[in-house]
Every structure is written in C-alpha cells, then in structure tokens.
Amino acid sequence: MSSSTSSKGQLWGLVDCNSFYASCEQVFRPDLRGKPVVVLSNNDGCIIARSAEAKKLGIPMGEAFFKVQGVIKAHNVTVFSSNFALYGDLSARVMATMETICPEIEQYSIDEAFIPMPGALAVNAEEIAATLKQTVYRWTGIPVSVGIAPTRTLAKVANHIAKKGTGVCVLRHDAPFQEILSKVPVGDIWGIGRRQALKLACAGIRNAWQFAQADNNWLRKNLTVTGWKTALELRGIPAIGEDELPTPRKSVLSSRSFGEKIHDKSLLAEAVASFTARAAERMRRDGMLARGIAIHIRTSYFDDQHQYVQTGQHSLQMGTNDTCFLQHEAAHIFDDIYKSGFAYAKAGVMLYDLIPVGQQQCSLLPAPEADPKRMDLMATLDKINDKHGRGSLKFGAEGLTGQVWKIKQNNLSPRFTTEWDELAPAYCK
Ligand SMILES: [Mg+2]
Numbered sequence: 001m002s003s004s005t006s007s008k009g010q011l012w013g014l015v016d017c018n019s020f021y022a023s024c025e026q027v028f029r030p031d032l033r034g035k036p037v038v039v040l041s042n043n044d045g046c047i048i049a050r051s052a053e054a055k056k057l058g059i060p061m062g063e064a065f066f067k068v069q070g071v072i073k074a075h076n077v078t079v080f081s082s083n084f085a086l087y088g089d090l091s092a093r094v095m096a097t098m099e100t101i102c103p104e105i106e107q108y109s110i111d112e113a114f115i116p117m118p119g120a121l122a123v124n125a126e127e128i129a130a131t132l133k134q135t136v137y138r139w140t141g142i143p144v145s146v147g148i149a150p151t152r153t154l155a156k157v158a159n160h161i162a163k164k165g166t167g168v169c170v171l172r173h174d175a176p177f178q179e180i181l182s183k184v185p186v187g188d189i190w191g192i193g194r195r196q197a198l199k200l201a202c203a204g205i206r207n208a209w210q211f212a213q214a215d216n217n218w219l220r221k222n223l224t225v226t227g228w229k230t231a232l233e234l235r236g237i238p239a240i241g242e243d244e245l246p247t248p249r250k251s252v253l254s255s256r257s258f259g260e261k262i263h264d265k266s267l268l269a270e271a272v273a274s275f276t277a278r279a280a281e282r283m284r285r286d287g288m289l290a291r292g293i294a295i296h297i298r299t300s301y302f303d304d305q306h307q308y309v310q311t312g313q314h315s316l317q318m319g320t321n322d323t324c325f326l327q328h329e330a331a332h333i334f335d336d337i338y339k340s341g342f343a344y345a346k347a348g349v350m351l352y353d354l355i356p357v358g359q360q361q362c363s364l365l366p367a368p369e370a371d372p373k374r375m376d377l378m379a380t381l382d383k384i385n386d387k388h389g390r391g392s393l394k395f396g397a398e399g400l401t402g403q404v405w406k407i408k409q410n411n412l413s414p415r416f417t418t419e420w421d422e423l424a425p426a427y428c429k
Helices: 020-028 052-056 065-074 084-101 119-123 125-140 152-164 177-182 194-202 208-213 216-234 265-285 323-337 372-388
Strands: 011-017 037-040 047-050 078-081 106-109 112-117 144-149 168-170 251-262 288-299 309-320 344-356
Touching (some): 011 084, 011 152, 020 037, 020 078, 037 052, 047 052, 084 112, 084 125, 084 288, 084 309, 084 344, 106 251, 112 119, 119 125, 125 144, 125 168, 152 168, 152 177, 152 216, 177 208, 251 265, 265 288, 265 323, 265 344, 288 323, 309 323, 309 344, 323 372
Parallel strands (some): 144 168
Antiparallel strands (some): 011 112, 106 112, 251 344, 288 344
16 A cells, blocks of 8 residues: 555554643733642642653652652742643633534643544645644633654654744654654553553554554553554554443543434433543542542534533542442533533543552541442443443433434444454555
C-alpha cells in the first residue's frame, strides 16, 4: 500500500488541557498567568498539578507538599488546595466548546478528549487543530495542546510533541515515525505501566520504535493482548477500542450521546446509573478508588431554543469503587441537576480524585472497599459480566427497557482483534 493511499485514512485527535488544574486556578487569577502555581491533593497532601513555570523550578509531580516547601517559599509559588467543583465545571465547558467544532468527541478524562477524524476531517487536520486550540482558549481561558495521528496511541505521542512546541502537532501516515518513536522511552507510551516498562527494558526494548517492531508472539506472551494492541497502534493500525482505553490517572469517565433524544426523567436516570456502573467496573479492573463523582447532562448544541447544560459533583469522604454506593450518590446529584421539559442528548459520569486501592487514609468511617461481603459481591458481578457479556447482570437502577440511549454507534471502529470478520487488514509491499 502506498503512503499516498493510506494518508487518506482516518486520523485520531487528542486534545489535552495544559496543566489543567493549575490553568483553572489561573482563569480566575489572571495575575498568576506566567507565574509558578501548584495545586495540592485532598487534605493538601501532595502536588497534583503544576503550571509550566512550577515545572521549570523542578517541583516533581506527586511530591509531598512538605518536601517542597523550601522551593515554594524561595520562588514565591502560589499554592491552591484542590477545588474539584471548579475543575469539573471548567472541564464541562472545555468539552462543550470542542463539541461545537467536532460534535463526535470522546471525552477520555477530566482534561482530555479524543476526536475521531474520518477522511473528510483528516484532510483538514491542521486547520481543525488550530481552530480547537484558539476557540477553547478564547471561550474558556484554558490553554490546550492538540495532537493528531493515525491511532489513539500515536495521537498521545503527537500531543507530547505539541506540548513542547507550538501546541499543535499533526502526524500523518507518512510521518517519520522511526525518528519520532525512537525518542520516546517505553515508560512514556500510553498504557505501558512501570512494571511492563521494566520487563521491556530487561528484553532490551527501551524506546517506542523498538517496541513497535517487537515480535507479535513475544508481545502477546509477555505483555498480554493489551501490550500487543499497543504495538499495533504504534505501527499505525487502530486496535484499541473505546472500551479498552487504559485508565487515566486523574479520572475515569463514561459518557455517551444518545441515539434518540430523551425526554423522560426515568430513562435519563437509567442512563446515568449504567454509566456509573461502567465507570465503577473500570475502577475495579484497574484497582482504583474514587473520592469524587460528577454527573453531566445536556441538550443538543444544535437546538437553538431549548438548551440546558448542567454538571453536579460530590466529594466522597472515602474512596470507593462500589457500584451500588456510587449509583446511590449519582442518583442524588442527578435529582439536583435535572430539569424537566428538555430533550436530552448526552449524559456522562466522571469519577475523579483517584487513588490506588490500599492507599486509603485511615478514617473512623467504615470504608465501602473494606467490607469483604461487598467486595465479593462486586467481584462476582464482574466475573459474570466478563463471562456472559457486559450488562448480563446489573442493578435495577440501570433499567430493563429498550435503552434508547444505547443506540448511537456511528463511529464504532471494527473489533479488529476479537472478531474474525473485522480483523485489521495487513498489506505486503
Ligand atoms: Mg493535561
């Protein structure tokens, strides 16, 4: 296949807010633009966001606050406690702004979204990237970087390059990938964890180019199917589906545009409950707990007359990944933000302020994760759904109806790796 043919194919965009939490604080404190700013985790424990200027001072991500107090004082760094209500709301505004330009965005985390760019959009990738960057900044005050490439994993690489340069980077199918990927350490590849990076280093695989060239059988045996799919993506073959995305460090999101508009409160509540279940399942799969939940509902941006957009969030006293508990919280928030008389087009659930299981701080309150019966129940639920397909077993709140909100899948990519009929084609020169 010649590169001129393949360059007409689909591209993926990744829009990522720069130093998101720090940028949110700067929106309301314009005097702090261009100055060092850091944001602290719950209880002001450690650094979870740094403005570019704070990064330059060498303040490490995740460092305990007390350890960097010297630098902070010496350089007059402004310190904020985390304000997830603000970040959740600005996140919704950033996403809404992007949707006016690319309606099919897939929000991936609190500050990132993928944009599927089929042929027509891909042709104008540079122009779209520049428009996204300018418009989001103008409308929300949040600076973003845009990376565009043939797969999600390569879009992540493009986004890193964008961040270091002009804020925009487009890598088409004929980009010099060997040169680019040779400079990316394996540990920086999207979805490759520290343990896997170590395993790769032992096998002499140190950069993304070497990883992409590794033997398929070796990859599947040593890094499971997920690692092999990542290698395919680095070769320019889309292989990771929307349900298989690695868990972002900051937040887990489950959202969808509905096939048909929803006028009915109970149907919308069912959608929210189902998205909550999906997000909780992902947290359990990845061994994470959430300490915050946000619900977002909105009408279509193309309906001029009756628009309604609202986000509500709630901080949890203890981290949890218990579906039942989270659905209960979600229902409360939903009741608060729901307004009747609108035709809803999209809803989403975001779990944020994440910590790994086992890092829960001591508390007098019983932690939902600590109840062995509940943990068994969730493990059994996941096992059954793994075996018989998602949704085989679910909570009553998710509904038993036709689920109109499930229908729209216009941009579903083929199941390259699990269905014989949808295998990715390989071409020999
Ligand atoms: Mg970011």
